[in-house]
Amino acid sequence: MSNTDFVLAIEDLTVSFDGFKAIDSLNLYVDRGELRVVIGPNGAGKTTLLDLICGKTKASAGSIKFKNMEMTRLSEHMIVRSGIGRKFQTPSIYENLSVFKNLEVSFPRGRGVLGALAFKCDAEVSAKVNEIAETIGLLERLELEAGLLSHGQKQWLEIGMLLMQDPELLMLDEPIAGMSARERELTADLLNRICQNRSVIVIEHDMEFVSRIAHKVTVMHQGKILAEGSMDKVQSDPRVIDVYLGH
């Protein structure tokens, strides 16, 4: 297809593992500034979809266009550099480094070997670290070793590490898994704040949480899209009730 205004345009995307099609000719379009939630039963291919977008898994066929640039042939780090950030399901942070260092290392400068040798933590970097730390509510914890954070704080830290890079598309895989009720509320606030100037894709199971953050919901089933639209529309769709929500 020709160029679009969508920040992300996925067309006819297919990936098969030994003949099993985890994603089957899938089409998905995400607008600028949109917060899209992807739901669906286990094994529907949600995480695989994120893996394909960020390059962790290579597509068998189809195209993934980010800002009209083809991503399927780029290596992982080049995809990140073009503006796609990915948060993993389990908190993936550098446990032995301080919160400050975790954020500092994620700053998008000095990404080559020589650049990393010459990198200096100047005023610009520490200002950015402080700004992000405030956004994720860890300003008071900057000097703490990241491994000592609570589970929820680790999840926020990883989101913060992505925000350091100012990605135009942020992908979060089950960000509230294992969080307390209070932490869920804070996370919903955080997501609503950070999607102000970027697109966000969230995979989530908790319907109450989904309804609080989603602009639009995509329901996946067996590697295909079953339904798409507003929360109300999706929730009343009989097919969705059948395979996922239950009667």
Add this chain to the structure above:
Amino acid sequence: MDAFKNRLARSGLGSILILAVLLLVVFPLAMDAFRLNLVGKYLTYGFVAIGLVMLWGYGGVLSLGQGVFFGLGGYAMAMFLKLEASDPESTKIQSTPGIPDFMDWNQITELPWWWEPFNSLPFALFAVIAAPTLLAFIISYAMFKRRVGGVYFAIITQAVALIMTVLIIGQQGYTGGVNGMTDLKTLLGWDIRTDEAKFILYFVNAGLLIAAILLCRWIQLSKLGTLLLAMRDKEDRVRFSGYDVSMFKVFAFCLAAALSAIGGAMFTLQVGFMSPSFVGIVPSIEMVIFAAVGGRMSLVGAVYGALLVNFGRTYFSESFPELWLFLMSALFIGVVMAFPNGLAGLYESHVKPRLTRRPKEVAATTPGGPPPARPGIARAGSEPAHAPAAVNLRGKVGGQTA
């Protein structure tokens, strides 16, 4: 003053200074020429050991083939010295005077073309670093770009060590074979076999080693050092933060190779020969043991490890030669099982807390208030078994182990 002290502690310069005084002042005053030369020989393994700290400790990449790079550096140096020792005058009894003796014994009548450049000292010195680094680059680029890592990479480095030994022994007309290159005499006319020369070479060697430690320490404190640690723990997170992880591993491998090569060249100069017995699998594994015993997270510790294990070898192999290999293996197993962070780790966890009341610890926790109120929850997300390890590593990440 306090700020200065903190900075000193963080940079680890204190322990490097102590090592420098020990190597450059105490040892030369306390030892005779023979013992000092022996220490100098051990210190050449220190180069390999600090390379392994960067590669294995920081980068998380275990190489069991560092002997290859040690050997290549040593051979590059030996080729220059051998050519200088093979002038037509002193080799006039050979059927072809003016070429190294082992070539003559193997019916080679002309200096091979790739030996020619080694008539020049600048070229030889360049080759000491460049040849091993280039080989390291080719091996590691091919492997890391294909995401070969861990045990598989270690096995490949072993294979390279084996290939290199077979090659050197098999091509004895060009390499001196199993005997290696012997009878090295002078460096630009300066006799390296005298006590005085050995004394000077000891200082050159120790000075280079301290410089290499400072360079590695600087790298550890740079963002690259942080990235190496980060990669070791969460490689995917680093990759999906926009870094080409493989190139950082390639860098660490090349750095370790270049350092080993400097060690090898200094070995040749101080010991007066180079042979395949420093290249193969066994010496390569011994080199890993030096770093493991000293502490693979600590540059200074690795040097002490190299010194201690080699002293042990000299002492034991004089008294009970047949027991040495068993003792060495027992030492390695013991270290890995009982204190995985080596001597430096023992020092960090047992000696240091008694010496200082750790003012840094207090300073670090006060601004954030007490650590998370619900440690139970904090642990719930991660495997509990990892938690003590994470705490253990704290000092290392703060950079206090240098």
